[in-house]
Amino acid sequence: MKAILTFARGWNALAAARSLGKRGVQIIAGDEYRCSPTSFSRYTIENFLYPNPDQDPAGFLDKLEEVIRRHRVAGEEYVLMPFHKETYLISAHRARFEPLIKFAIPTIEQILQVDDKGVLARLCQQRQLPIPETIVSDSLDEFRQRAVAFNYPAFVKVRRSAAAVGVKRVTNSAEAIHACEEFAHRYQLGDDAIPLLQASVPGEDYCATFLFNHGELATTMTYHNIRTYPVKSGTGVLRETVSEPAMEQTGGALLASLKWHGVAEIDFRWDGLTPTPQLIEVNPRFWGGLTQSVASGWDYPWLLYRLALDGKVPPIVPGDPTIKTETPVVSLLATLTEIIQDDRQMASMRESFEQMRTEFGNGQRMQAVKDFVGRLEQGVDVKGRVELARQLFRDHGHTVSDIWAWHDPLPALGLLYPLAVFLKHGKVSTELLVS
Numbered sequence: 001m002k003a004i005l006t007f008a009r010g011w012n013a014l015a016a017a018r019s020l021g022k023r024g025v026q027i028i029a030g031d032e033y034r035c036s037p038t039s040f041s042r043y044t045i046e047n048f049l050y051p052n053p054d055q056d057p058a059g060f061l062d063k064l065e066e067v068i069r070r071h072r073v074a075g076e077e078y079v080l081m082p083f084h085k086e087t088y089l090i091s092a093h094r095a096r097f098e099p100l101i102k103f104a105i106p107t108i109e110q111i112l113q114v115d116d117k118g119v120l121a122r123l124c125q126q127r128q129l130p131i132p133e134t135i136v137s138d139s140l141d142e143f144r145q146r147a148v149a150f151n152y153p154a155f156v157k158v159r160r161s162a163a164a165v166g167v168k169r170v171t172n173s174a175e176a177i178h179a180c181e182e183f184a185h186r187y188q189l190g191d192d193a194i195p196l197l198q199a200s201v202p203g204e205d206y207c208a209t210f211l212f213n214h215g216e217l218a219t220t221m222t223y224h225n226i227r228t229y230p231v232k233s234g235t236g237v238l239r240e241t242v243s244e245p246a247m248e249q250t251g252g253a254l255l256a257s258l259k260w261h262g263v264a265e266i267d268f269r270w271d272g273l274t275p276t277p278q279l280i281e282v283n284p285r286f287w288g289g290l291t292q293s294v295a296s297g298w299d300y301p302w303l304l305y306r307l308a309l310d311g312k313v314p315p316i317v318p319g320d321p322t323i324k325t326e327t328p329v330v331s332l333l334a335t336l337t338e339i340i341q342d343d344r345q346m347a348s349m350r351e352s353f354e355q356m357r358t359e360f361g362n363g364q365r366m367q368a369v370k371d372f373v374g375r376l377e378q379g380v381d382v383k384g385r386v387e388l389a390r391q392l393f394r395d396h397g398h399t400v401s402d403i404w405a406w407h408d409p410l411p412a413l414g415l416l417y418p419l420a421v422f423l424k425h426g427k428v429s430t431e432l433l434v435s
Helices: 011-021 057-071 086-092 106-113 117-126 142-145 173-186 243-258 288-296 298-309 330-342 346-361 365-381 384-394 410-425 430-434
Strands: 001-007 026-031 044-049 078-081 152-157 166-168 194-201 204-213 216-229 235-242 262-270 276-281 324-326 399-401
Touching: 001 011, 001 057, 001 324, 011 026, 011 152, 011 288, 011 298, 044 057, 044 235, 057 086, 078 298, 086 106, 117 194, 117 276, 142 173, 142 194, 152 173, 194 324, 204 243, 216 243, 216 288, 216 298, 235 288, 243 262, 262 298, 262 330, 288 298, 288 324, 288 399
Parallel strands: 001 026, 001 078, 026 044, 324 399
Antiparallel strands: 152 166, 152 194, 204 216, 204 262, 216 235, 235 324, 262 276
16 A cells, blocks of 8 residues: 655645555655655655656656656555645646556646636636636736726735735735736736736635545535634634535535546635625645644545545544644744734834833933833733733644644654745745645
8 A cells, every 4th residue: 555645845745644654555755855744754655856847847747657667566556646736737647647556636627727716717707606806807908907996905816826825915906006017027927827806805714625526526524714824815824624514515516517536625705794605716636724624534635545546435434523723833923923913002002112212212211111111001902912812822722733743753854944944045935834
């Protein structure tokens, strides 16, 4: 029993390695970087490096085929399980791998219907599925013209991106046009990939997850992002399982109409008040919060493994519906950011601090501190801030970590890579941390 996992630096790949490994499946983990979390897992018997799939697709495919052939044993259970956008490349060249190894992924034609946010928006509009007001433009000039009369606030989104990369919140047409032009220049986008403009809708982030067997829904579950990073526009880093049949019905209808095969995750936005959750985007592959699904009893890696081999999905074994999962470090950053942003009296606090510095400079040090404390008590809800902090940090209690596990502790070393990037460049990619 063996499985080849790609994008081994993703926390979702680590979740899959642990899920499959505990069932006796040996893991072969691939990535373009060394020191990925999955490479340190006790269940990983071998690691391999491949070229960047975007920059050298032929080299990636050649390396993957080489590894598949080297580990292939006649009659042995053998499954390929990609975890990021290399899924698209493998799908487009599936005939090359189908004789060598089993896998259950959608066709490239199905992927292209939902991965491009512009194509997806038009598809949803045609099928009257609930999405926010969206402008899909075929040129920069068209974007500029239509942005003037749009309802703000809104988001400018690169049509093919992940993990909140290529997304900017805007409050007027000038900001929208500038963001669109900036993205078009940065990513060298042509008229067939002009960023879309999508209205901001109230509510919170929900992720509906699915497994399909050639157009037939096998199972579905939904989780709610309690915290995201960056706050309000980023990726979920603290999650809980919820029951949301309306989202699952909408997402299931879309995927069934495409005769979907394999896994997918659909983002929704909902305020809990309006009757219809809004469909935001589709991830035609495994999702960042896979740990939440597995911990809640929807063990998608194992279900997909069996689907690839047997052509059917085994029964679901329910888990703890109250469990929460988180991406450590990033979820803490999200909580700290929320604490800071929540207090409407931050301006008063800054003003008090500036006055204290002035008094300090005049030699009135003790009086400066005393006056600052007095102004702080009058202008800032100290008790309310402390209670907010306590509530937010209580959310982190009794969670299951994407990274840490007593039975498999070494993948925590996978944090060394993003931390090294931070030390070298002074910043770290959200996609790298939470993908």
